[in-house]
Amino acid sequence: MTKEEKAKYPVKHVKITTCGQLYERWKENKPLYERAPKNGLTLDVEYADNLSLLNWDSDSCDTKLMVCLHGAPGSHSDFEAVIQHMTRLGVRVIAPNFPDYSVTIKTDIFRHSAEEKTEFIKDFLRAIGINRIDVMIAHSSAIYPTTMLWCDQKGPRIESFVLLNPGGHRRIKAMRPVWYTEGGVKVYQNKWGRTLFQIFGTAFLNITKTVTVKADNMNNVILSASTMRYSRFKQLEEKLIKLRESKIPVLLVFSENDRLIEKEIFYEMAEILGANEDNISIYDENGCLEKDGSVDDTIKVVSFRSGGHYCFLKYTNVVNKACDQLLRTLDNKLIQNEVICDTN
Structure with missing residues (x-):
């Protein structure tokens, strides 16, 4: 039985060539990349894409697009519950696999840096014809290339973010x-x-x-x-500040008992993004709502007392509902923009 047959969602493959221009720049002061192929690395990308499961025309302007990026290690299977939920809502979900360490062993070049992963995502999305993303979901270390991609003027337009147990802005x-x-x-x-x-x-x-x-x-x-x-983690705070200033809707989800990242770092990131205590919903050790945060069109924070590094898997329903609210926020913004355009 193939991976495609085992998966509960469609799995596809696409070949891309990536990091060519990046390596050419790095050759000037990084001897390692002198042996890099001029056009970059050719990679086979496995990715989830539920497009064929949606009930309406894929070209419809009502079809939202969500892109999910996993941490390290990880794969598109981390988002199986998200894909199934969003499929029921008619939301297209794309979730690529980042290169694993075998690519480093084979090429002796790819270091899984934030810059390389940013180029990888950009070239992957270009290869499948994506230039606009309604919701970008980043788990763990995926926050680094994700925020770099958002800052890249040649990258796709990103309308909102969901940050799941994101890597920190400090060590x-x-x-x-x-x-x-x-x-x-x-x-x-x-x-x-x-x-x-x-x-x-x-x-x-x-x-x-x-x-x-x-x-x-x-x-x-x-x-x-x-x-x-x-990861260039020291540059993350500056990007989080830019996110706050841009007023782009952000949903931040984390666990206080994450074994990889201290809870203090998560709360610092929430503050950098513009959240205050009123914006934070807290769920106790049993996953029951302890404190309900106020609704804000820009920032929403969900904190679990006990959810681990994969709280979005342990408390799938809670996180999915928060994502649903984010989608409604995007719909409301679209309606408001249409009203403004009609008025003008």
Whole structure:
């Protein structure tokens, strides 16, 4: 049985060529990229796309488009519940898989940096003909390339954001100890270093508890570390401020008991985005509403006392309802704009 047959939504593939211009720029001061292909890397992208399941014409102006980007590691299957829910609402959902660590081993170039992932998303969306996104969902480390894409004038127009347990604007727990995220990543990029990690790494990490990512797959451990090491996380606060100033609707969802990211960082990000205590809905350890936040067309925050790094899977119904509210906010803005245009 193929992946397509197992999945509860359509799975597609498209070949793209990406990062060519980026690598050409980097060749000037980064010797690593002197051997990069002139046109970039050719990659096969697997992605979810529920278009064939929708009940009405895909070209209808009423059809909303949602793009979902997973963390590291991750895949489009992380958004299965979102896809099924949005399909019932007639919302098209596209969720591509980012390259896994095998691409790094094969090319010895792709480092899963925020810049590379931004180019990857941009080229993928261009390949399937997408230039406007109603809702961009980013889980965990996907916030870094997502916000870069939004700032890119050549990228698609993005109308709103859903940030699920987003990576932080300063160093998070998952990026400590620094010697591992910095040194370990460099060692693993060498084939002899990978051999040592494959033999001893899992046992070492299980004993020392130095990282919070599951150590059962060393490629995934290093993928997570590489993504965060090259995330440009220090630039995120500036982008969050720009999001706030742009008045683009943002839904921020997180858990206070996230093992990768401290709750203080999430609340700091909420404040940077312009949220105050009135905007925050809090759900207790059992997922019951403890405090209801006020409705705001620009910022909405949902905090779970106990939801882990994948709270959108544990509390699917709550997060889906919050996304529904975001879609209604977009509809209201569209109506208001039409009224203004008619008046003029």
